Amino acid sequence: MAVNYAFGSCSGELETLNLPKTTLELLQASCAPGTWKQDHAVTKQWFAFCTTNHVIKPHKPSIAQVLQFLSELFDKGSSYISINTARSALSIILHSIDGEKVGCHPLVVRLLKGVSRRRPPQSKYVTTWDPAKVLNLFDSWEESDHLSLEKLSLKLVGLLALASGQRAQTLVSIKVDNIVINNDVQIIISDRLKTTKPGRITELLFSQYPTKKLCVKNTLEEYLKRTKIHRTSDRKQLLLSFRNPHNQITSQTLAKWLKRVLEMASINTNEFSAHSFRHASTSKALRSGVPIDSIFKAAGWSSNSKMFARFYNRPVVDNKNSFMSGVLKM
CATH class of the missing domain: 1.10.443.10 (Intergrase catalytic core)
Structure with missing residues (x-):
């Protein structure tokens, strides 16, 4: 099994554990291929953000840096669903912050609530066709x-x-x-x-x-x-x-x-x-x-x-x- 790019980015948290290949493959299998594909795009965006903003430890950012990243996605016009996907991806590739997984951090949760109020998730279709x-x-x-x-x-x-x-x-x-x-x-x-x-x-x-x-x-x-x-x-x-x-x-x-x-x-x-x-x-x-x-x-x-x-x-x-x-x- 080829190691997915997004999963490979988790190595910042796993590299110190010296895990065997089988264990790494099982950890990768914890998410469906489609999920890793979504996370792949977010991972690239995150590391580009870290480069631009001089984040020294991409796998151990501050909560302020995470909030800034998600806010920039909002400013660029990303939907609530896209930003929520980014939150989930960051929870996988980043270390915990203040004892919380990134996606469950109180400030991240509040920010997503703010996104949902300012830009509510919308269905793709208002009407549909008659079968x-x-x-x-x-x-x-x-x-x-x-x-x-x-x-x-x-x-x-x-x-x-x-x-x-x-x-x-x-x-x-x-x-x-x-x-x-x-x-x-x-x-x-x-x-x-x-x-x-x-x-x-x-x-x-x-x-x-x-x-x-x-x-x-x-x-x-x-x-x-x-x-x-x-x-x-x-x-x-x-x-x-x-x-x-x-x-x-x-x-x-x-x-x-x-x-x-x-x-x-x-x-x-x-x-x-x-x-x-x-x-x-x-x-x-x-x-x-x-x-x-x-x-x-x-x-x-x-x-x-x-x-x-x-x-x-x-x-x-x-x-x-x-x-x-x-x-x-x-």
Whole structure:
């Protein structure tokens, strides 16, 4: 395992412990790769700040220097979320100050409260698009067995994203061996995801939908049949590229596919990204009468999560009971 730059910056605190390689790797594994990637940017900013401001011991700054760094981020226009991310990163790479982790220091906590009042965290979207636009697009296409592999792939990921309310990371993690198709479709995802706790698995359930063209099960069965010829022992993932050599796709490629679906449905992709599928599906489900606990469970939020209310529950533009049926209702 290559040592992450941000993690390597922690050496100021760890270098005196003379820890073996295995221990360092386990400490690095304490945070997800995405977290280290965020911390990497903050670490570079912090050391640049230390150079400019002649901070002699970057790993042992004063609380005044930390507050100045965070305040400068605010002055440069950084959002509350970005400054809070910086606070978390500094807690990892810096020594404790006054017996407190940097992020928990009373003055840092008060400063972040001030940031939240002056520049409250905002949802990316004020409104969201109506899933009916994407569903009408799919309904206008031919039956699944007559679609090109490209259109079939786009249709599958669009229906999976809408009918599950899940992130791209979750959908890319689906393995063929973990799909069980009977009357319904059951998908078990054992990979560690952003919202899963250690030892827990993510389960996706899709029932037979009466409108064949909008049925996840029907589309999935055709996709598995069509891609069987491209599957090898090292291609366990469900989603494969529709272009030769049909390799497994990444979350970034899936996001491009979802954005392409939005474009084909005449939805403004300058305003809405691939992640907006999650906003659109959960907002539509609520307005279709789906119980809030069913929405939380489908999307992977805990029962006491405030995420949906703060960032996802948005009015549906052109808005004309299970989670899936609530979303797919046109």
